[in-house]
Amino acid sequence: MKTLVVYYSYEGNCEQIAKHIQSKLNCDVLRIVPEKENIKKSMMRFVWGAKEVFMIKKPKLQPYQINLDEYDQIIFGTPVWFGTYAPAINTFLCDNKIENKRIGIFICDGNNKQNTFQDFEKALSNNEIISTLELVYPIKNGIKQAYQKVDEWLTTL
Template sequence: MVEKNNKRLVIYYSLEGNTKLIAKVMAEEIGADLLQLNPKKEIKSKSFSKYFWGGSQVLMKKQPELMPFEVDPMDYDFIIIGTPVWAWTYAPPISTLLSKVDFSGKTVGLFSCNGGQNGKTFINMKKHLKNSHIVSHIEFIEPLTKDKKVAIERAQQWIREMVSKTKI
């Protein structure tokens, strides 16, 4: 368990690595801990069928069971939550997180990674986080393949601005 003096956490789910890249960059930039969400049963497909299975999970409002967390999000004051965009919203493991953890009173930032269509990702996340203080949100379009250097620089700049705004 992490001690209370470590107040920054980046929580993310990543299937293909885009969200993981941005999460790691942000955590490193501000000295935050990382919490990767790992479903007990992950989508295995790397072909086009992953879109079918992922999208159908979203539409059926699935909340996959997650592996136990390595840290307790309640020990943190400043939390960044990152998700890939599936069917124009956040991925099912993030749905599980938002239903299991009460982020009331926490300072939160949101980011997404997508292939060009963010949809209602942030609107839907904010509905679940209505009792949190959401400072900002940002989206990244395929950071692993579309100008990775620029995506990394944007992530670093955004997270520094978030820390500056929140003073946490």
């Protein structure tokens, strides 16, 4: 079974997890990056992020080369922005026809997942969501413990 990890990382949490998954599964990884991104240090990032989510923005992504037909399983990783996946993930899901895949989802959040998994289920309705994982502040709360949770979770895929 060929696996692809597709992730967006704003503060580095999802990137750390995606790289760990790649090392465990020896799979392909696609980091999606918006062409324009907000300054990360400013408190205004929360206002910007809220606007992006509530206005259902689809930021233009930097070009990427991937043929999703080559993969049986896709693992998505995203930070949680105001109760759902990041707008960059929204763009990817809207730009790509994803059907008949096994899906795994990991999120990195501040214990505010709200509708994130349900929103993925709606967007990926023509797929089989195998397993989900929530990691609360994985870097801040201990990346080694997060890696252990990921290792356990990977056995469900």
